[in-house]
Amino acid sequence: MTEHILIVGGGQAGMQIAVSLREDGFEGSVTIVGEEHHGPYQRPPLSKAYLAGEADEESLELRLPQFYVDNKIVVIPSEKVVSLSWGAEHGVAVTDTGRELPFHKLALTTGADPKRLTCDGADLDGVLYMRGLDDANELKARWADINDIVVIGGGFIGLEVAAVARKYNKNVTVVHSRDRLMSRAVGPVVSDFFLEAHTKRGAKVLLEKRLTKLHGENGTVTGVELQDGNVIPADAVMVGIGVAPRGELADQLGLERAENGAIVVDSHARTSDPRVVACGDVAYLPHPLGGEGMVMLESVQNAVDQAKLAAKSLLGGEEEYRAVPWFWSDQADLKLQMAGLLQGYDQQVVRGNLDEDKFSVLYYKNGRIIAVDAVNDVLDYMAVRRALTAGQNIPADLAADSAVALKTIVTD
């Protein structure tokens, strides 16, 4: 009897599970079913090189179509799984076309949806999001006609789009509800630096501002009204206010979900039913570096690394997830690279020169390094990432001398 493994969700994590299953020697059937009309592709460039016209659609493909054929991985695009159930022998997924897909084991890699605006005018034409290729293509199609763009949300997506828009000399306003940019991901030094950097490059960045409604004419957005009554003209509004995990399908199998809707997994990427794994943006997972508590990690690194582990778990492995989280963001000529998780740090060391757009911030907890944010400073980034991976330390007192190469002062 053939064993069927079904992967619901055709993004980076889903693709990686399929590839890893084959690399790990699984000989049963592997099927990926996903709602999008495209095979698995890279999302990170959508708001960066792809939007800037430096990468084309074909270059985003994660694998060539022939790869899936050669590896007997069935990819079913454009179909949404609407029900999941277990029978006596196996489970069955039913898609919105009525297709039935049997499975003995299941992977949920359904990702996340961008959070939507709910204010008046949220449905106006010209209110855009950035998650999938279709979103990016819609923005690109309108690009030439956009003069005034308002970006809602000063996180990675919003700031990346803002940077590309400034490159094309559009009027850019970023409206951010918090007191500093990218506050979930980076420390205050880096937030402040990017505030100045975007301002210097011609974007208007408004902190601690909330929008109350969107203005429109003939169904198309014309402006963004803030709480203080000011209206910012806009012929496009790009919304990047975070994502909501798409964990709904888990309910049909009675799997545990977190308060935010994510699917709860253990250190093996297993859900509360050991026959089902979940990983990537939809998963709520134990801290991958032995830190306290559970975390959401919306990144390519986590999608890939957790998927590799999930594949092993599907095949009976008992390995625990341990991976150094890392992220990057390209904003104008600034390459921001982050490794580790800085939450709970009690000391920081700033190295390099902020005025020269090249520096790093090292974060410590109880005298041990836990994270780095680096701007155009690959060496510091790599040194910290490597030390974290090896479980080593980079003493703060030695690191404080910017002239010292970090890789020369690594200790156990």
Add this chain to the structure above:
Amino acid sequence: MPHVTYISPDGTETTLEARVGDSVMETAVKNGVKGIVAECGGSCACATCHVYVDAAFIDKFDEMGPLEDDMLDGTAAERLPVSRLSCQLKMREDLDGLRINIAPEQY
């Protein structure tokens, strides 16, 4: 279309047709050549696509930028004079016959 041959650390050779404009990394990854990890998808952010370019071809590529240069100082496998990050190497017709040795470690 130009052909490129990847040589794994264990000596296995894989020859592929490359799309002009795709990088040496993309050509490998999309076809499932193992050993080139390229987690960042080619934005010169992760240094997991380290290769050794065959000496006969090394001068046919543009000189590396400072970012790639720095990244190569942080690679897992030894940096050699022919070391490059394959995400930064774009395929062209005149690179037909290119030979690429995959670095033994990427992490």
